[in-house]
Amino acid sequence: MTYSNLEILKVLIVDDESAICENLKSYLENIGILGTKIVDSGEKALIEMDKEEYNYVFLDLMMDGISGIETLKKIHRGHQLISVIIMTGYPSIDVVIDAMHNGAADFLVKPFRFQDIKIILEKIQKYRHLQIKNWRLNQELEDKKKVEELNIQLERKIRLQTILYNIMDSLSQINSSEEIYLYLVKKAIEFCNAEKACFMIFDKKDSSLIVLAQHGLDRMASWIKTEPIEDSLSKMTLNKDFVYSNFAEFVDNNITLDIVNRFNGLITIPFNIRGEPFGVLFVAQKEDRRSFDKEDEFILKFLAEKAALNIENIALYNNLKHSLMASLISLASAIEAKDSYTKQHSSRVTDMAIKIASQMRCNTDELEMLRSGGPIHDIGKIGINDMILNKPDRLTEDEFKSIKNHPIIGVNIISSLGLGFQELSIIRNHHERWDGKGYPDSLKEKDIPKLSRILAVADAFDAMSSNRAYRNALPFAVCIQELKNNSGTQFDPEVVEAALTVFAA
Numbered sequence: 179m180t181y182s183n184l185e186i187l188k189v190l191i192v193d194d195e196s197a198i199c200e201n202l203k204s205y206l207e208n209i210g211i212l213g214t215k216i217v218d219s220g221e222k223a224l225i226e227m228d229k230e231e232y233n234y235v236f237l238d239l240m241m242d243g244i245s246g247i248e249t250l251k252k253i254h255r256g257h258q259l260i261s262v263i264i265m266t267g268y269p270s271i272d273v274v275i276d277a278m279h280n281g282a283a284d285f286l287v288k289p290f291r292f293q294d295i296k297i298i299l300e301k302i303q304k305y306r307h308l309q310i311k312n313w314r315l316n317q318e319l320e321d322k323k324k325v326e327e328l329n330i331q332l333e334r335k336i337r338l339q340t341i342l343y344n345i346m347d348s349l350s351q352i353n354s355s356e357e358i359y360l361y362l363v364k365k366a367i368e369f370c371n372a373e374k375a376c377f378m379i380f381d382k383k384d385s386s387l388i389v390l391a392q393h394g395l396d397r398m399a400s401w402i403k404t405e406p407i408e409d410s411l412s413k414m415t416l417n418k419d420f421v422y423s424n425f426a427e428f429v430d431n432n433i434t435l436d437i438v439n440r441f442n443g444l445i446t447i448p449f450n451i452r453g454e455p456f457g458v459l460f461v462a463q464k465e466d467r468r469s470f471d472k473e474d475e476f477i478l479k480f481l482a483e484k485a486a487l488n489i490e491n492i493a494l495y496n497n498l499k500h501s502l503m504a505s506l507i508s509l510a511s512a513i514e515a516k517d518s519y520t521k522q523h524s525s526r527v528t529d530m531a532i533k534i535a536s537q538m539r540c541n542t543d544e545l546e547m548l549r550s551g552g553p554i555h556d557i558g559k560i561g562i563n564d565m566i567l568n569k570p571d572r573l574t575e576d577e578f579k580s581i582k583n584h585p586i587i588g589v590n591i592i593s594s595l596g597l598g599f600q601e602l603s604i605i606r607n608h609h610e611r612w613d614g615k616g617y618p619d620s621l622k623e624k625d626i627p628k629l630s631r632i633l634a635v636a637d638a639f640d641a642m643s644s645n646r647a648y649r650n651a652l653p654f655a656v657c658i659q660e661l662k663n664n665s666g667t668q669f670d671p672e673v674v675e676a677a678l679t680v681f682a683a
């Protein structure tokens with residue numbers, strides 16, 4: 179026999195016939211296999227195999243306790259590299275097939291001759307090499323599969339983290355609620371590969387939903403009636419027929435809107451602000467026709483939560499800003515009220531500036547900036563002596579120098595309150611001139627911020643057309659002529675042109 183390292187091979191003989199066991203053990207020792215142990219039942223064999231590692235098992239089929247086949251199954255399950263040789267006196271074809279199916283390496287028919295053992299061991303020895311090679315290949319394959327699965331999981335985690343970061347980052351740059359609603363719809367479609375999305379808010383007054391942003395829903399109305407349950411806003415439901423006609427997703431019942439609903443081609447995410455129902459996000463039809471999964475739900479809930487937080491922050495900021503602006507406007511009005519001639523001046527200037535800006539097709543943000551910056555453009559006069567401000571006579575050079583500080587004083591007050599650049603530039607630069615001879619920065623032409631150029635024209639026109647301590651109001655026609663005369667020197671010609679159109683109307 180051509181065994182290598184026979185002395186290190188370990189063999190377990192499992193048979194309740196001790197004579198057979200002893201003969202077999204003697205033979206194995208004769209051929210150099212010294213590590214042989216004998217047990218007389220399947221139970222003992224399994225216990226033994228948990229304690230020691232064996233290479234071969236000679237296993238009798240007919241034993242008390244658990245049968246040879248049951249023992250074989252358990253050995254095969256737990257120790258795949260062990261070669262089990264079945265010993266039986268009744269080798270029917272069924273028994274052979276059953277044993278081979280359950281991992282037997284070969285058969286030894288009782289009574290057996292020693293040369294039979296020799297042949298089987300030689301055969302198994304060859305087979306073992308293949309078996310070990312095959313086992314290693316399988317192990318490698320399994321390891322490779324595990325690595326691939328881990329890679330897929332890792333990629334998904336990276337994608338998820340990227341999406342979450344993207345949401346946090348981009349939301350922090352949005353400053354208006356309207357933009358957030360559009361962002362919600364756009365990102366829901368992008369992150370879930372969906373074709374339709376819609377964001378609606380609840381209207382508490384009549385239990386309806388108002389569509390604020392949508393994509394892919396051509397026929398949908400902008401106002402949808404819901405069906406309230408128990409007069410509770412949180413128990414609003416949406417009619418199943420409505421859902422079917424707009425999202426092409428058949429559902430059995432009306433949809434309750436304060437919970438997440440996940441169907442095959444539709445997911446709805448409740449949108450709460452401070453724990454109160456505020457709206458609902460619908461996303462439908464994934465492009466690859468797959469169902470919305472737990473990951474989609476996680477992303478959309480995260481998106482909705484962060485967007486809700488941003489909307490809340492914007493509302494808080496706006497409230498704060500409005501109350502701050504209201505205080506500043508009262509302060510500016512109080513300054514103007516000290517002089518009966520300048521009463522309501524800033525408010526008239528603001529109205530006029532907004533009309534001119536509209537004529538110049540300024541955008542909503544610019545008009546809003548004029549609306550907030552206009553009434554406080556002279557707020558810096560709080561730092562100027564009343565005697566100078568209300569002096570009926572001509573100002574001395576020093577007094578005029580002092581007056582010229584008011585834009586800078588105004589900016590110093592406002593900048594410490596955290597208002598925006600546009601409001602600051604209205605306050606700082608409303609006395610600049612088109613030809614660069616204004617103050618405080620001597621800016622020229624389009625270096626002067628547009629809103630400051632607009633306010634400068636409105637400011638000058640109101641000053642000319644209202645009574646002052648030192649003169650009466652100039653006639654309207656004279657004021658118009660003054661604007662024309664100073665267009666291109668004091669004033670921006672484009673602004674003058676727009677103002678003339680406004681005054682002619």
Ligand SMILES: [Fe+2]
Nearest residue numbers: 555556608609
């Ligand atoms: Fe001023």
